[in-house]
Amino acid sequence: MTEDTRDFSDLYEQVGGVLINIGHLSEEKETAMELAMEEAHKHNVPIVVDNVGVSSSRIRKEVANKLLSLEPTVVKGNVSEMRTLCNLASHGKGVDAAEEDQDSSAMKELEEGLLALTKIHPNTCFLATGPSDLVVYQSQVLLLQNGIEALDKFTGTGDVVGALIATLLGSGVDVLPSVLQAVSYFNLCGEKALEIVQNDAKIASIREETLNQLSLLKQNESWQNGIKGDWL
Numbered sequence: 237m238t239e240d241t242r243d244f245s246d247l248y249e250q251v252g253g254v255l256i257n258i259g260h261l262s263e264e265k266e267t268a269m270e271l272a273m274e275e276a277h278k279h280n281v282p283i284v285v286d287n288v289g290v291s292s293s294r295i296r297k298e299v300a301n302k303l304l305s306l307e308p309t310v311v312k313g314n315v316s317e318m319r320t321l322c323n324l325a326s327h328g329k330g331v332d333a334a335e336e337d338q339d340s341s342a343m344k345e346l347e348e349g350l351l352a353l354t355k356i357h358p359n360t361c362f363l364a365t366g367p368s369d370l371v372v373y374q375s376q377v378l379l380l381q382n383g384i385e386a387l388d389k390f391t392g393t394g395d396v397v398g399a400l401i402a403t404l405l406g407s408g409v410d411v412l413p414s415v416l417q418a419v420s421y422f423n424l425c426g427e428k429a430l431e432i433v434q435n436d437a438k439i440a441s442i443r444e445e446t447l448n449q450l451s452l453l454k455q456n457e458s459w460q461n462g463i464k465g466d467w468l
């Protein structure tokens with residue numbers, strides 16, 4: 237909502253959760269993000285950090301590591317971005333993940349990399365998104381399987397997932413259920429959207445219907461029955 241540090245004292249009286257997205261980075265924003273995290277801790281507000289584009293520049297990696305050291309509640313990114321955070325080779329370009337980083341051996345390597353990170357950062361939950369979504373929190377590992385390919389074809393899907401996680405955390409839901417439900421809810425919105433627009437499976441139609449479903453899917457009280465995933 238803001239990058240103006242003068243806003244912080246008023247906003248922290250109101251917010252339940254904070255989302256820090258490094259997408260549009262600048263030197264000034266780097267300072268503002270660090271301050272936002274310090275203030276969040278003072279106000280006991282949970283923090284989500286979205287490492288947008290971290291595979292594509294040295295500065296982003298430095299900033300991401302700095303923000304990680306300030307103990308966010310959740311750190312997320314696509315699988316290529318999360319490989320960079322683990323110091324694994326990443327094929328991500330710009331804000332996009334690469335297919336080479338999504339196969340099963342790459343995912344196994346990422347799982348091990350994230351488990352190693354949780355040893356250093358036991359208070360942070362890590363989420364790597366893609367065709368399968370890997371959640372690593374302390375020694376728990378969860379692989380989620382919902383979603384549709386089109387969600388990787390338009391930009392901003394990961395941003396929405398970050399916002400949903402911050403919303404759930406901010407309303408008092410525990411860390412792991414917040415991440416699990418946010419990812420699964422969004423991906424089930426995509427699945428429902430594809431079902432609805434199947435005769436018009438153009439990218440903008442799927443995008444629009446996925447966004448519509450953000451408010452509609454929850455009207456089905458048993459939406460959680462559609463969640464697919466396994467504990468590893």
Ligand SMILES: Nc1ncnc2c1ncn2[C@@H]1O[C@H](COP(=O)(O)OP(=O)(O)OP(=O)(O)O)[C@@H](O)[C@H]1O
Nearest residue numbers: 314365366367383384385387388391392393394395
């Ligand atoms: N190939 C796919 N099949 C199914 N679901 C997918 C696929 N790719 C992405 N998703 C889902 O889309 C959402 C966003 O994931 P993605 O990895 O594209 O994030 P991102 O690259 O950070 O997004 P963006 O940078 O566009 O905001 C996640 O919920 C993920 O599970």
Ligand SMILES: Cc1ncsc1CCO
Nearest residue numbers: 259260288331391392395
């Ligand atoms: C938030 C943001 N900033 C630049 S691109 C982008 C969307 C990719 O996540």
Ligand SMILES: [Mg+2]
Nearest residue numbers: 332333388391
């Ligand atoms: Mg994407």
